[in-house]
Amino acid sequence: MIDIHTHILPQVDDGAKDIEESLTMLKNFEQCGITAVFATSHVAPNRGFNNTKATLINIFDTLQKRVQEAAINIKLYFGSEIDDHEKLEAIIASAPTMNNTNYVLLDFGMKKADIEDITYELKIRNIKTIVAHPERYTYLDIETIRRLKKQGVLFQVSAPHLIKHGRKASQKIAKQMLKEQLIDFVASDAHHANTMNNAMQKAYDVVKKKTSLEYAEKIFIKNAETYLINNEQ
Numbered sequence: 001m002i003d004i005h006t007h008i009l010p011q012v013d014d015g016a017k018d019i020e021e022s023l024t025m026l027k028n029f030e031q032c033g034i035t036a037v038f039a040t041s042h043v044a045p046n047r048g049f050n051n052t053k054a055t056l057i058n059i060f061d062t063l064q065k066r067v068q069e070a071a072i073n074i075k076l077y078f079g080s081e082i083d084d085h086e087k088l089e090a091i092i093a094s095a096p097t098m099n100n101t102n103y104v105l106l107d108f109g110m111k112k113a114d115i116e117d118i119t120y121e122l123k124i125r126n127i128k129t130i131v132a133h134p135e136r137y138t139y140l141d142i143e144t145i146r147r148l149k150k151q152g153v154l155f156q157v158s159a160p161h162l163i164k165h166g167r168k169a170s171q172k173i174a175k176q177m178l179k180e181q182l183i184d185f186v187a188s189d190a191h192h193a194n195t196m197n198n199a200m201q202k203a204y205d206v207v208k209k210k211t212s213l214e215y216a217e218k219i220f221i222k223n224a225e226t227y228l229i230n231n232e233q
């Protein structure tokens with residue numbers, strides 16, 4: 001499986017507190033069948049995370065070296081989770097996109113955002129949006145999700161919400177999205193080494209059981225390969 005949303009880089013946001021924790025998380029992921037991980041640290045000046053491509057790249061390279069030294073069989077990819085949509089275009093220009101493609105992972109936060117307007121503005125600039133955990137935004141209903149999907153917006157649902165963790169309302173939207181196969185990616189959004197590091201494995205089993213092996217492979221592996229690793233349009 002490929003995990004496209006993690007806070008694996010140490011000491012840059014509210015994720016891994018040091019490189020040892022990063023390595024523990026990756027070892028846990030490896031044991032659960034994860035073969036590739038995107039490091040998507042918060043780029044959120046509004047929350048005090050003033051990360052940019054330039055500030056994150058050395059930390060990413062250091063972690064990659066330590067992963068090789070520790071013989072952890074996981075491929076790392078560089079990315080970010082961009083949270084501040086008020087100054088979005090300027091931020092995107094300096095933030096890491098997903099594996100250097102024109103896909104960006106956007107967190108729209110709990111304050112009501114006009115996701116349709118923002119994603120449209122980006123689309124005409126050839127920037128493609130992956131909405132991080134749409135099931136978390138209380139203002140986003142299933143009708144809007146269906147409409148955004150038709151406009152080409154991609155959706156990343158967080159694994160814990162598919163295995164009965166987190167807010168009930170989020171679980172409900174995640175379940176409906178699964179039923180209608182509106183999910184493009186499932187990811188962990190893991191911040192720390194903990195017992196939830198197996199959430200992807202558990203969610204994969206749920207998705208396979210409730211839909212099909214084919215759809216599970218698509219949203220846990222193939223879409224990430226196609227769009228973000230091989231960058232096929």
Ligand SMILES: [Fe+2]
Binds near residue numbers: 005006007081132189
């Ligand atoms: Fe995140």
